Amino acid sequence: MASVVSDGIEPVLAALSTMQTNIDRSQKYEAHEYLEKFQKSPEAWDKTHSLLSSPTTTSEAKLFAATTLKGKITYDLDQLPRESLTSLRDSILTLLVSFREGPRPIRTQLCVCLANLAVQMLDWKNVIGQVGSTLGGSAGDCILEFLRVLPEEITEGRKINLTEEELTIRTKDLLEDNAAQVLGLLIQYSRSSTSAASNPRLFECISSWLREIPTADVVNSFLFDALINALSNEDSFDAAVDCLCTILRDTREVDESVEIIRTIYPQIVSLQPKIAQFAQTENLEIYKGLTRIFAEAGEAWVVMIARFPVDFRSLVESILECCGRDRDRDAISLTFLFWYEFKQIITLDKYKEARDQYSELFGRLVDVMIKHLEYPTPDGVNEGDLFDGDREQEEKFREFRHQMGDVLKSCCEVITVLECLGKAFNLIQTWINTYGSQATSMSVPHWQKLEAPLFSMRAMGRMVSPEESVVLRQVIPLIVQIPDHEKLRFQAIMALARYTDWTAQHPEFLQPQLNFVIAGFSHNSKEVVRASALAFKFFGTDCRKLLEDHVTELHPFYESILDSLPPVSQEEITEGVACIISTQELSKIYDTLKLYCDPVIKRMMSRANEAKSAQDDSTRLAVADYLQLLTIFVQNIQPYVSPQQENPAVKYCQEILPVLSAIAENFTSSTPILERLCRCWRYMVLSYRIAILPLLPSLAQQLASGFESSRQGCFLWATDSVLREFAVGVEFVDAATSEAIYKFFEQQALAFLRIMNDLPPEDLPDVIEDFFRLLIDALIYYHQQLLLSPVCQHILSASLSALTLQQEPPLIATLHYLRDFLSYGTNHPNSSNLDSHDSQPPSNPPQIQQAVKQMVASQGEPLVQRIMTGMMFSFPRDCLQDASGVLLALFEFMPQETAVWIKSTIGMLPTGSIRAGEADRLMNAVGMKVQGGDLRKVRVLLQDFTTSYRRRNVAPRDGLGRLEATRFRFNG
Secondary structure: OOOOOOOOOOOHHHHHHHHHHOHHHHHHHHHHHHHHHHHHHOHHHHHHHHHHHHOOOOHHHHHHHHHHHHHHHOHHHHHOOOHHHHHHHHHHHHHHHHHOOOOOHHHHHHHHHHHHHOOOOOOOOOHHHHHHHHHHHOOHHHHHHHHHHHHHHHHHHHOOOHHHHHHHHEEEHHHHHHHHHHHHHHHHHHHHHHHHHOOOOHHHHHHHHHHHOOOHHHOOOHHHHHHHHOOOOOOOHHHHHHHHHHHHHOOHHHHHHHHHHHHHHHHHHHHHHHHHHHHHHHHHHHHHHHHHHHHHHHHHHHHHHHHHHOOOOHHEEEEEHHHHHHOOOOOOHHHHHHHHHHHHHHHOOHHHHHHHHHHHHHHHHHHHHHHHHHOOOOOOOOOOOOOOHHHHHHHHHHHHHHHHHHHHHHHHHOOOHHHHHHHHHHHHHHHHHHHHHHOOOOOOOHHHHHHHHHHHHHHHHHHHHOOOOOOOHHHHHHHHOOOOOOHHHHHHHHHHHOOOHHHHHOHHHHHHHHHHHHHHHOOOOOHHHHHHHHHHHHHHOOHHHHHHHHHHHHHHHHHHHOOOHHHHHHHHHHHHHHHOOOOOOOHHHHHHHHHHHHHHHHHHHHHHHHOOOOOOOOOHHHHHHHHHHHHHHHHHHOOOOHHHHHOOHHHHHHHHHHHHHHHHHHOOOOHHHHHHHHHHHHHHHHHHHHHHHHHHHHHHHHHHHHHHHOOOOOOHHHHHHHHOOOOOOOOOOHHHHHHHHHHHHHHHHHHHHHHHHHHHHOOOOEEEHHHHHHHHHHHHHHHHHOOOOOHHHHHHHHHHHHHHOOOHHHHHHHHHHHHHHHHOOOOOOOOOOOOOOOOOOOOHHHHHHHHHHHHHHHHHHHHHHHOOOOOHHOOHHHHHHHHHHHHHHHHHHHHHHHHHHHHHHOOOOOOOOOOOOOOOOOHHHHHHHHHHOOOHHHHHHHHHHHHHHHHHOOOOOOOOHHHOOOOOOOOO
């Protein structure tokens, strides 16, 4: 195996050269395909060794060869006779000797190769000793690299074709039984020289073996001294930080780690002077590493900090200092999790003493956070560009501010909202007293110092009770008088929007705030206008009762501002108005709704007439936006009306239904319009339920004809709401109506099947998703009619075709339907609406069980083929659990037949893609579990088999043809 065979490597080198040069894309694709096939081929064993041994091969080619060899050992070791594994091991050791000085990427891959082989060579006992003696005492980095990857590869042992029992035994042989020996080797190495004691590879190795070596043994050895000393060495600092943080995480079980913590804590606290040192030198990476150490220690020992607040105060002060000195705000985020977890524990009653002890630190933390919230001060005079054109940095700062807002919320829980709000109020008041008189319409001095506490008030809004009666009474009158600076105005309006529930309890403060917000709509900043729309929504939502008498006065404002707003802001201001309308007396709702909605309808029809001849999509999108506004009115205006009375909102819906129907008929190819239209119809049903009955025949007709003509899944989505709201057994819905609804559903199902017959599933992913989600509800409410209907057999066939897709949403919907459908072949379905008047689970009628079994008997084999093929080749990862759930459901009521179908499917796999005897071992194990009634273990076996197959065969190989899906056909 170790001999150099140069013949045959030229095509590999040529393909690698093609991949690295700037040539035609098709040639690169061919080269990629060739290399993928080469990596899985048996001849790759010799050729990778030839590439690695050749003195003329480039480093890139050798790295490819080493990576390929790693894959061969992981997935294709069965291609070699067992007696040749010793030769393979020796050849890898020889290669490692050659590459022990580097290049490091190749050396690392070879170490992984050797570690993987060691896991699978069950008869190789003295692994660490033989590797060490072969590489020799001068190959320290190489031996450390191998020792580092060994535990990692065993942890990833699920990739390797070993049984659980074999993997457990091998883990004990290689790790548990060698832990003491490895610890001794690492101590010996660290004492060998000063450079060895600070070698980053040493600390990487310690981190890896801490899963096996007791943390106490490391902490009480020379290795820990070397680790602490390495923190003063810039070359080894990062590796030492990683290692120390791994040790800290191992001490989270504080009651079991008291002695270790006592040893570590003084060493951690001794690092505190370095915070100021490296903050001044602006060595960002070192500063971040120190912050990480303190934060990780705080997270690990948070219980101890709460139990012994005096003893551990220095640690918390160090974390706070890291926050305070972080001028560039690059390290502070590392502390956020600690502050959250610390808050969680010291707000418990049993740690009241700790809360009292640390309240002063949390007060200082509020000051630090508000200071960090400040926008940067520009170097030049251009205040419009605070980040020197770096949009990524600006976006990062915006996101970062919201994270700091979460820390402020934590502070509110520890030291009370009143104190935190008071700090923000004091900063606002200080700014007004200091700079307020200097502010003009052209210039606002040091506006950052005012904007930051305004943002903090916005961030803390959720924590403030509507009954708060001290700070807000003083600060809100100040907010509505702040200078007219874009960022100040924006932040002030957003802050007011967070306190609308408080304003609802204090009506005397409403009018000035509302005037301030409405004035924002006239601002020349788009950001301020958008903030005003959002704030108006919250005022309308939370203060609706206070504004109910102003609904008529607000109409001219709504009309004048609507067309000047972007779509999102139109929706927000409409929601605010709709909430105010919802408070009107029943006798006024129709007229008020008509007052607001008729102009919207008029605008929509005008744009619709333009859209018929328009070349671009903007006018059609405008129509869709107006439909969305109508939907918002329908969603929010839901007056309570007895079944005997006419619902005024439904009366208005009946008036506009012909207009909406005309829109549907004229824009059958516009997805945005149809989706918004169906959403509007759907919410008519959900909002008014049985009151919508007079409109139901027309609505159902529109949904049916719209789906036929447009083939858009949104019509099925709207159909689903009708199906659920008027199902069998729903209050005030008679049997005739429910039966008519089922006929309507079946009409939609037949239309879908005809569409599936005309088009391949790749063209219909959204329609397929909506249809199978509709079917899931049909099974709940109309299972008897559906499962006994002839259409159900065709639906099962359509599901097989849908399973050829690779998009997650339609696959998930299809698999969920299949799991529910198959459960009706058992006594207790997953989702049912079967009548049951006792505490026992409802039983499934025999005729339904028999109908499902007959359908599965005729299509079970192609169903198993589709599921197994998807799990092995094409299903996204998040679909695999549901796919195996389908197989489990089949085993529950047809175990013998399902086992036969699985065996048949495996027999159709391409030759050479599974190991010799693997299929027989799987089927024998499946048979034993089926006979023992342990069906859950069958599911695990099939998941493991398909996962292993998929890993070895990343892409489908030649010979897949026999497992290709047949095209769905339907004549109905």
